[in-house]
Amino acid sequence: MPTTDPAVMPSVAAESAVVPRSAVPAAPPDDPCGSIPPSQGGIEPQQVAAGGPPGLLDRRTVLRGSAIAAAGLGAPWLLAGSASDHRPARPAQMAALSAPPPDAAVVTALDLRLSGAGAIRGVLRELHDRLHRLGPRAETVTALGAALFDRAGLGGQRPRQLTAMPEFVGDVLDPARCHGDLLLSIGADSADAAAAATRAVLDGLTGVTPKWTMTGARAENGTQHGRGVARNAFGFVEGHGNPDGGSVDDVVTVRADQDEPAWAVGGSYQVVRIIQFATTLWDEDPIPLQERIIGRRRDGRWLDGTDAGGEPGYAADPAGDVTPLESHVRLANPRRPGGARPQLLRRGYGFRGAAPTGEPETAGRPEEGLLFISYQRDLDAGFAGVQRRLAGEQLARYTLTVGGGYYFVPAAGPDWWGAKLFA
Numbered sequence: 001m002p003t004t005d006p007a008v009m010p011s012v013a014a015e016s017a018v019v020p021r022s023a024v025p026a027a028p029p030d031d032p033c034g035s036i037p038p039s040q041g042g043i044e045p046q047q048v049a050a051g052g053p054p055g056l057l058d059r060r061t062v063l064r065g066s067a068i069a070a071a072g073l074g075a076p077w078l079l080a081g082s083a084s085d086h087r088p089a090r091p092a093q094m095a096a097l098s099a100p101p102p103d104a105a106v107v108t109a110l111d112l113r114l115s116g117a118g119a120i121r122g123v124l125r126e127l128h129d130r131l132h133r134l135g136p137r138a139e140t141v142t143a144l145g146a147a148l149f150d151r152a153g154l155g156g157q158r159p160r161q162l163t164a165m166p167e168f169v170g171d172v173l174d175p176a177r178c179h180g181d182l183l184l185s186i187g188a189d190s191a192d193a194a195a196a197a198t199r200a201v202l203d204g205l206t207g208v209t210p211k212w213t214m215t216g217a218r219a220e221n222g223t224q225h226g227r228g229v230a231r232n233a234f235g236f237v238e239g240h241g242n243p244d245g246g247s248v249d250d251v252v253t254v255r256a257d258q259d260e261p262a263w264a265v266g267g268s269y270q271v272v273r274i275i276q277f278a279t280t281l282w283d284e285d286p287i288p289l290q291e292r293i294i295g296r297r298r299d300g301r302w303l304d305g306t307d308a309g310g311e312p313g314y315a316a317d318p319a320g321d322v323t324p325l326e327s328h329v330r331l332a333n334p335r336r337p338g339g340a341r342p343q344l345l346r347r348g349y350g351f352r353g354a355a356p357t358g359e360p361e362t363a364g365r366p367e368e369g370l371l372f373i374s375y376q377r378d379l380d381a382g383f384a385g386v387q388r389r390l391a392g393e394q395l396a397r398y399t400l401t402v403g404g405g406y407y408f409v410p411a412a413g414p415d416w417w418g419a420k421l422f423a
């Protein structure tokens with residue numbers, strides 16, 4: 001049964017990887033994960049080579065900068081998810097997003113081995129049919145990467161904002177864990193069930209090659225104040241700042257007036273970020289300091305005492321004495337009068353990966369962190385705008401983004417979800 005008791009504290013995850021800075025690979029010179037100008041929050045290539053802006057060195061010293069041994073299919077991901085109850089039927093594609101996330105998910109990026117609209121349509125149709133056969137026990141979301149449109153000769157149909165995910169300040173992206181022509185997310189009541197469903201779908205599917213995969217779980221997965229919440233590996237409850245169930249659709253669903261290709265209306269931009277956590281470094285800091293870095297208490301209450309489901313009194317705290325101006329939540333959503341709220345739905349999973357072998361500093365210490373996943377109808381009003389505001393935040397000392405991508409989730413219609421694009 002998913003828990004709804006915010007007072008239950010987790011055992012905060014144990015150890016994170018420790019490596020010398022020399023073990024952290026610099027971003028490749030040709031910047032395979034894309035780049036955005038520094039004026040928009042991007043990072044100069046030389047900043048990456050030199051270690052990035054001040055303040056980023058610490059966590060890079062304690063975090064592995066790439067997948068190292070953890071990436072790759074078949075890695076024995078092991079996660080501590082909460083026990084689950086009998087979940088209701090899980091709708092697929094967009095309809096799934098207003099429901100609380102399942103306890104666990106396997107996310108797999110796939111590259112297509114063929115080109116041309118007809119051939120790709122055939123693969124996607126087969127994928128759709130296999131997902132359909134899973135039935136209601138799995139929640140499935142299939143999203144398309146930017147490169148798929150060129151490969152299919154459908155460049156003119158690419159959603160306007162769909163590019164390769166750019167590199168943001170502080171990222172050390174591993175090309176092997178970025179992008180993919182397709183991103184398949186299969187959620188279920190346990191990591192084992194999600195993995196079994198993923199195998200059932202992908203085994204024998206021709207025309208695709210798995211590129212990277214992550215297994216995630218939502219510890220203490222539950223619902224509070226109409227929002228799905230779960231505890232992350234830093235011991236903090238996440239999800240309170242999301243739109244509530246009734247306003248999810250407005251935030252995530254592409255509208256007809258957005259100047260997007262007609263087939264994309266009703267779909268959603270999906271952002272995935274593989275974010276490693278330096279839990280050892282984090283755990284060394286006292287909880288009150290951690291709470292000032294986040295800007296909420298571990299159970300979600302605001303620092304001014306407001307209940308987790310309420311609105312904080314930032315107006316009475318203009319200098320940030322109670323909730324620091326540079327805290328994660330205040331940077332993410334400053335709540336200035338007249339300012340727009342961030343337009344995104346966060347639906348992430350914690351991960352705990354295989355322990356690397358061969359390197360004395362990291363051997364036996366599993367990679368762990370947050371598989372950040374967000375949905376939005378506009379990337380700038382959603383993820384990208386928030387991520388730019390978060391540049392250089394104190395929390396970045398303890399985290400490192402090593403992979404992920406931008407994708408687009410086609411809406412499910414009366415026909416299969418690729419029908420309009422390949423009409």
Ligand code: HEM
Nearest residue numbers: 236237238239240241275296329332333342383386387399
């Ligand atoms: C780096 C790892 C991250 C951690 C540990 C983290 C943790 C948290 C926590 C504990 C909260 C407060 C509870 C909540 O409102 O859900 C929160 C809020 C939030 N986070 Fe993050 N987060 C991370 C990354 C991100 C990223 C990458 C984004 C988007 C670019 C983001 C956007 C937000 C937003 C929009 C809020 C709600 C702010 C509000 O409305 O008050 N977070 N995060």
